[in-house]
Structure formats: structure tokens, C-alpha cells
Amino acid sequence: EPKEHLIQAVVEDVGRGLAVQVMTETRRTLDNGGMKRLDGKGYRKPGGVFLTLLRKHVTADNYKQLMKDSRKRQQDHRRAMVRKVEVEALERIGAPAPMFDTVGKATAAAAAAAA
DSSP states (O other), rough: OOHHHHHHHHHHHHHHHHHHHHHHHHHHHHHHHHOOOOSSOOOOOOOHHHHHHHHHTTHHHHHHHHHHHHHHHHHHHHHHHHHHHHHHHHTTTOOOOOOTTTSSSSHHHHHHHHH
């Protein structure tokens, strides 16, 4: 599953027992032919089957919060990767790294320079 952090968050939130139960249901569903996508153009991947089955076991608010947290974590990771690429590009051309990140917070380099 590409969104490993999401599965980890589910296990932490709903508990290992329920996660194992849903995983067992997922395997059973996949062994019995899988689960069609809503658009009818194929079948869900194992992670999609797991999350679809999970919805039956948690409240709507709990599920929404899991998805919201997942999107936030994904955005943060994407921003960090962009920042890393930018800094590496600046280092390759010999330019100093900016003292502030993309949201205006002081970077570690700026904090070290101020100390």
C-alpha cells in the first residue's frame, strides 16, 4: 500500500484487533473475486478494499478524520520533499540556502546562525 502512513494511523486509531479483523475480511473479499470500483472500470486495489470495509466498522466522523489526517500528512511530506529538492539545487549552484522555508518559518540554518 503506497499510503503506509494511513494504514498505520488506522491501526493506531481503531486498534490492532479490529484492523486484523478488517484485513481478514479484505483477504476473503480478494480471494472471492475482489470488489468492483464505483465507476465499474475495474477492481479496487487491496488498500481500497481495506478502507471500504473499514467504513462499516467505524463512525463516519472517525473515518473522515482519518482521511483528513492522511491528506495533511501527505501534504506535509510533499512540501518537505519539494523543500529538500530546492535546497539541493541551490547547493549545487553554490547559492546559500534560504533562511526561511516556504511558509515563512525560520529554517534550521537560520536558527543556527542566530545562536
